[in-house]
Amino acid sequence: GDSVTQMEGPVTLSEEAFLTINCTYTATGYPSLFWYVQYPGEGLQLLLKATKADDKGSNKGFEATYRKETTSFHLEKGSVQVSDSAVYFCALSDRKDSSYKLIFGSGTRLLVRP
Amino acid sequence: SAVISQKPSRDICQRGTSLTIQCQVDSQVTMMFWYRQQPGQSLTLIATANQGSEATYESGFVIDKFPISRPNLTFSTLTVSNMSPEDSSIYLCSFLEFGGYTFGSGTRLTVV
Numbered sequence: 471g472d473s474v475t476q477m478e479g480p481v482t483l484s485e486e487a488f489l490t491i492n493c494t495y496t497a498t499g500y501p502s503l504f505w506y507v508q509y510p511g512e513g514l515q516l517l518l519k520a521t522k523a524d525d526k527g528s529n530k531g532f533e534a535t536y537r538k539e540t541t542s543f544h545l546e547k548g549s550v551q552v553s554d555s556a557v558y559f560c561a562l563s564d565r566k567d568s569s570y571k572l573i574f575g576s577g578t579r580l581l582v583r584p
Numbered sequence: 585s586a587v588i589s590q591k592p593s594r595d596i597c598q599r600g601t602s603l604t605i606q607c608q609v610d611s612q613v614t615m616m617f618w619y620r621q622q623p624g625q626s627l628t629l630i631a632t633a634n635q636g637s638e639a640t641y642e643s644g645f646v647i648d649k650f651p652i653s654r655p656n657l658t659f660s661t662l663t664v665s666n667m668s669p670e671d672s673s674i675y676l677c678s679f680l681e682f683g684g685y686t687f688g689s690g691t692r693l694t695v696v
Contacts, residue, residue, distance in 0.1 A: 504685070513676060513689040514627075559626065563685070569633075570615055571642075572678070572685050574626045 476560050476575035481583050483550055485544040491545040491578045493534075493560035503536055503543040504572070508557045509551045517545075517558070543569075550582045586611040590677055590688030597667055597695050604663045605691045607677035612657035614680070618650070620675040621690070630675075633660050667695045 477492040495501065496520040505527070523538035532547045532581030543560060560575040589608045597603050607616065615634060619627040630650055631639040639652040654660045664671055672695045677688040 506687075514687040516684055516686070519684060570680055571617065571629050571632060572627075573629075576626045 472501070472562060472564050472573050474560050474573055474575035476558075476578050478576070479557075479579040481538050481578060483580070485552055485582055485584055486549045487582075489545070489547040489554075489580065490549045491558055491560075491580070493545065493575060495541050495543065495560075496539075497562055497564050499564045501536070501564040504561045504563070505532070505534055505537050505543070505545050506559040506561060508577075510556070510560065514549045514559065515545075518563055530531055550580070552582045555580055555582045585684075586613060586681055586686065588677065588679060588686055588688045590691060592691055593689060594692040595694070597649070597693065599695055601667055602663055602665045603667065603693060604609050604661050605675055605677070607660050607662075607688050609658045609679055614657065616654065616660045617678040617680075617685075618652060618660075618662045619676045619687075620677060621676065623673070627676065630662070664693065667693075669695045671695050 473496045475494050496576045502521045504519045506514045507517045508514050518529045520527040520536035526535045534543050534545045557577045557579045561572050563572050593617045617632055618630040620630055621627045621635045629642050630645045633639045633652050633654040635654045635657050651663045660686055674690045674692050676690045677684050
């Protein structure tokens with residue numbers, strides 16, 4: 471079945487460092503891909519999304535490119551801030567068999583130190 | 585985009601009791617979803633709730649334990665029945681619109 475694999479955390483960075491969180495997926499169709507962020511004690515917020523190959527999603531300085539050839543959707547940010555400390559979830563929606571469910575990766579905790 | 589309100593935000597319940605969680609959307613949405621997030625874990629889909637039909641449950645989740653109602657296109661409830669400490673989790677509702685998924689703020693449930 472469909473699945474999402476994320477790099478394990480926690481990822482600890484200093485402020486202004488470059489961030490990469492790896493995400494790869496397995497799907498039989500042509501999924502849409504998402505990154506969600508969960509700040510401490512809060513619900514999930516959509517960070518960015520991409521719906522087809524080579525699409526680049528971007529928001530708040532974060533970017534991710536839908537790479538069909540490598541089945542990846544890695545999250546990047548050029549300069550992280552302390553306020554970026556959160557858990558990041560990669561997810562896919564394959565929409566096959568009339569199912570629109572979202573399948574999540576395990577989540578990666580990011581801690582940014584001043 | 586539509587806004588979703590979920591309540592209660594948190595509760596502490598005695599084992600053996602039931603809790604009903606409500607989600608209200610400020611516009612009509614076709615598909616709503618209920619997820620569970622166990623402590624330190626990712627999100628797992630419990631069921632998909634469509635108006636006018638029974639909810640579709642994922643493997644490992646049953647209607648007797650997690651009954652769901654979807655009386656109209658703006659509202660849904662999830663009940664966690666006969667609770668045990670293992671049910672302590674965050675429960676989140678979600679809906680689909682314009683190709684994206686919006687989540688409620690979650691209900692943090694502790695069963696003692």
